[in-house]
Amino acid sequence: MMAATTAGLRVRLAIVSPYPPRQCAVSAYTQELVRALAVAAPQITVSLWSVDSTPVADHRPDVAGVIPAADLSGYRRAAQKLIRIGADAVLVVHEPGPHARHLLGLTAELTRAGVPYLIAPHELRWSVRPDQADTIAALCREAAGVVVLSEAAEKLVLAARMAPPERIAVIPYGVPPELTRPPSSDVDVRPELAYLLADRAPGPLLVTTGPVHPGRGVDVAVATLPLLVRRFPGIRYVVAGADDDLNAPLPGARYRAVLRRAAAARGIDERLHLLDAALAPPETALLLHAASVAVLPDLDPGITSSAPLVDALAAGLPVVTTAHPFARETSGRAPGHLVPVPPANPEALAEAVGDVLDKARRRHSPNRETDTSVTSAEHLAGLVHFVLLHRRHAGRTTGARATHR
Incomplete structure (x- = not known):
């Protein structure tokens, strides 16, 4: 997807996700993704919006905005700000939890304004509760693309009918x-x-x-x-x-x-x-x-x-x-x-x-064939470019077709 026709496309990408100082697997994933995107896709300008419950003053200077996790209306307000600043696309990194459904307010505002968004659901499990599955399916419904971390996660999303196969991109964890x-x-x-x-x-x-x-x-x-x-x-x-x-x-x-x-x-x-x-x-x-x-x-x-x-x-x-x-x-x-x-x-x-x-008398060599963070960021950048080019060509938001393995 990183074809020459997309390499020069300037993109303003907003990322909505838990982020440090919040300490969790999802915030660590997003922090490494932001770092790798700067290396792999400098043509993408990232605006980071943290979903958290800590005071704004405690956040890092690279955070553009903070969405209080429990503030239902805060998600819609954040979406309206993203629309006003001219975000070309939004990556929503989802984690299960008591406030996950609040993200639907943000995605509804984005859809209404015609801003394409990608949803990256984390911690997908076959033991997912029905209410959690309903939330993920609702977030996927209008998404231009669904980013999952493994083929196992893709199978779960398909089995639960959360998203159609043509809108799912498998982009594995990046390795620092x-x-x-x-x-x-x-x-x-x-x-x-x-x-x-x-x-x-x-x-x-x-x-x-x-x-x-x-x-x-x-x-x-x-x-x-x-x-x-x-x-x-x-x-x-x-x-x-x-x-x-x-x-x-x-x-x-x-x-x-x-x-x-x-x-x-x-x-x-x-x-x-x-x-x-x-x-x-x-x-x-x-x-x-x-x-x-x-x-x-x-x-x-x-x-x-x-x-x-x-x-x-x-x-x-x-x-x-x-x-x-x-x-x-x-x-x-x-x-x-x-x-x-x-x-x-x-x-x-x-x-x-x-x-x-x-x-194990001797350790095996480090797995240098494992996808690095930069490689995963390249795949994500390609998906973002594909969504925007396809949208511009079709004149409307459509599903993203991707098969990153």
């Missing part, structure tokens, strides 16, 4: 370039992480990265540690990620307390390290390159995307993960380096991790 090369020694690392990495204990290091909430199944991994200690006396486990309190029934701070109590009750509290922080890509690279195995024991077997899984494989790290659609899709591209296990089964998880540690 820091993950696919040896980490730099001069990275600015927060003290807690530096302390953990400086520990030269003669045993394997397990890691779980990404937002922390009960659905991640970290408690299942904690339950495996006593089983693994028998085979690997020096084993340690680092959980690095920020709390995701907005969409989790149990606040992250309380969940961490649960994990600490569980570790203490099992006598392995000194082996568990909970790092409450959303790591920057260079820090994530340092941690993943120092680790032995990534452990991703999510409780939901219906997951269709996972940034921590993609990041770990890109860094050359073996992954033991819950068997879900995205894991099955990804395993074909990472033979021998991704081991799926049943959810909520400490014994199966311990056996799989132990087998990986026994066999």
Whole structure:
């Protein structure tokens, strides 16, 4: 889609999404996307509109506007501002949550004004509630294109009839370039992480990265540690990620307390390290390159995307993960380096991790064939260009036909 006929097309793209200082998987995705778009598609001028509940004064200077997450009328007002500033197209990054349906006010205003929008629904799961599925379907109805992160997500959208196939574009997670090369020694690392990495204990290091909430199944991994200690006396486990309190029934701070109590009750509290922080890509690279195995024991077997899984494989790290659609899709591209296990089964998880540690005498090379963030941004830029050129040619908003694989 990045044909010569589109390369010079100047585009004003507005992105509506959670964004830092909000710490969640979706805000991290959007932050990396904005960075990569500046490299991959400088002809696209990005205007960032953050959906958040933090005060405007706390936001980064690159944020053009803030939509209070719970303010129903704020979404329509934001759309009217986007129309007034002359946005050519809008990318709406959707996350499930109590206020997701408010986005319909924004998309209705855009549709009324003839401004095409793309919808990028995140955290699509086969266990999606009917009301959530209805919201996604309503957002997709007038969208010029629907951006999903995997073929598994595409199958879900088609099976639920949320959008027709000709309007779905599969654009995988981008991988920050820091993950696919040896980490730099001069990275600015927060003290807690530096302390953990400086520990030269003669045993394997397990890691779980990404937002922390009960659905991640970290408690299942904690339950495996006593089983693994028998085979690997020096084993340690680092959980690095920020709390995701907005969409989790149990606040992250309380969940961490649960994990600490569980570790203490099992006598392995000194082996568990909970790092409450959303790591920057260079820090994530340092941690993943120092680790032995990534452990991703999510409780939901219906997951269709996972940034921590993609990041770990890109860094050359073996992954033991819950068997879900995205894991099955990804395993074909990472033979021998991704081991799926049943959810909520400490014994199966311990056996799989132990087998990986026994066999992985040497790490595999970083997966340099994994889509980088720049490649994913190029695909998105191509889709935006296609939508605008097709719209100008047809004289009206139409569906975007795309098949990025």
